[in-house]
Amino acid sequence: MKYALIIPDGCADEAQPSLSGQTPLQAATTPNMDAIAATGIVGQSDNVPPSLPSGSDVATMNLFGYDALKYHTGRAPLEAAAQGIVLGPHDWAVRCNLVTIQDGNMVSFTAEQIPNALGAHLIGLMQNACGDEHWEFHTGVSYRNLLIYRGQGNAPPFDATTTTYPPHDLTDGPVAGHLPSGTGAETLQQFMQKSEQLFAEDEQNRARAAAGQLPASSIWLWGQGSRPQLEPFQERYGKSAAVITAVDLLRGIGRLLDWRIVDVPGATGYLDTDYAAKGRAAIETLEEVDFVVVHVEASDEASHEGDVAAKIEALEQIDRHIVGPVHEYLKSTGDYRILVSPDHPTFLRTKTHAHGFVPFTIAGTNVAQGDAATYDEVTAAASGRQYAAGWKLMADFLEGTF
Structure with a gap:
């Protein structure tokens, strides 16, 4: 079975007055994310324990299936790796x-x-x-x-x-x-x-x-x-894996998990990143590993700048050039699962990371169709499916029955 996790970093947000009370995810045109929600399930996970600072170091560690309360030592050692x-x-x-x-x-x-x-x-x-x-x-x-x-x-x-x-x-x-x-x-x-x-x-x-x-x-x-002691992903979950990102933090976690690090020309970690190149790299990499993670920083950067239009544009680019092509490829390979989830919320209002639940959506083999029609914060909250300890989602994504 092939697996993909696509992370629109920081995309979870609040209702925006400038968007008539919608969140950026609701306002963006994201037919491919919505198709995953419509054919699979939606839910919420909390990837940042209240006692830890909200950031991608804590949140992605949990999203990757490692309890940050146990393994997290700080952000900088991950970037050193x-x-x-x-x-x-x-x-x-x-x-x-x-x-x-x-x-x-x-x-x-x-x-x-x-x-x-x-x-x-x-x-x-x-x-x-x-x-x-x-x-x-x-x-x-x-x-x-x-x-x-x-x-x-x-x-x-x-x-x-x-x-x-x-x-x-x-x-x-x-x-x-x-x-x-x-x-x-x-x-x-x-x-x-x-x-x-x-x-x-x-x-x-x-x-x-x-x-x-x-x-x-x-x-x-x-x-x-100091250096965290992380069990290699293949030993923990039995899957070979790779990560596509322009951010050192994610590369560092990947190295500590013994993942393949995929360099993509044109991937900048900013709003001008080459989304299509990341999508193509994900498909090529899936031919060689069981599980690929595609991380996109652009949506988070837009929130830090308080730019709602840029955040919507980033989400639409991720949907068009990464989620859509990767999902179509996965469907052609046989058994597969795809997960779309941000790591943490990043609010346009405050321009900062926040604690709290983020929406996820999963589709693929042995994932029963739910009743959601769209992927966003509101439908995820209404689903009643929650992972209060976000690190537990990964095991279910890889092996669980929904």
Whole structure:
């Protein structure tokens, strides 16, 4: 049997006044998602326990069938795995965003999607100024970078009291009161303060500002954690798997689960991603593995920007170029199942991730047809089918009878 999971990241949302009380999923034209709902089932799952922060690190771990309360250690070590950075038993990783803070407010948690070359240059300045035998700054993509602590047998720099804040949850709001706190916070704040000085003096960064674009005003450190111990997916569920994503976080989880990582030219992790290329790659990959995951970040990015039209457009592109072609291919292979589900809600109103149930839909072999006609938050809530512990959905998707 072949399986596919398609993740329109952050697509679950609230009713929008600008859409006459509809959610973006209801307002979008998504005939392929609706066809899955009409021939299969819909329901809800809660992928983010209340005690953990709402983000794709927690939510996708649960969506992939691993209890985040048991396995989650932080976001940054997952991204370190994506970059091939090996963490030892005493090492920690910290996410290092390049951000724009003006007048004490988080104007952009991406420094306006800072170019790779300038991002690498600025992270290089931090490594030259602050790197030593314990602390390493690693360049990633654009604003997404990492700070690695090498413990070398020393006591860890962080503990359960260490609190940091995702910068995307502070969009358009004040950063006061959201700086790192607890054990190790003083060091993190010192790095952030040093970056303010270095970036303000850097000629390339100043040239970006002179050109009318947002410069990086500093780094923002968050998402710290040690290496998680995840059982390989094939050992746990008996299926070979691959993931298609442009986001390091998902690549990192995939590596830790021993999944194949599929690179797709034109996949950007943003609104301009090549949806059709992802759909084609999913079909090609399904010829070689049992289970493929296709993750699309665009719908989440639209919510972070508060852009309802862009969110609807992203959902329609996912439906047309990924869900439709993949479902048609699966139906031609014989026994199959397809699951469409976001990881967590991301509200246009707040521009941030949220806790709560998200809608899913499943169709395929041994999935009895329900009475839903559309795939959206309202029909899913009305179904009465809920997974309060979202990590339990995966086992049922792969082997259960609906």
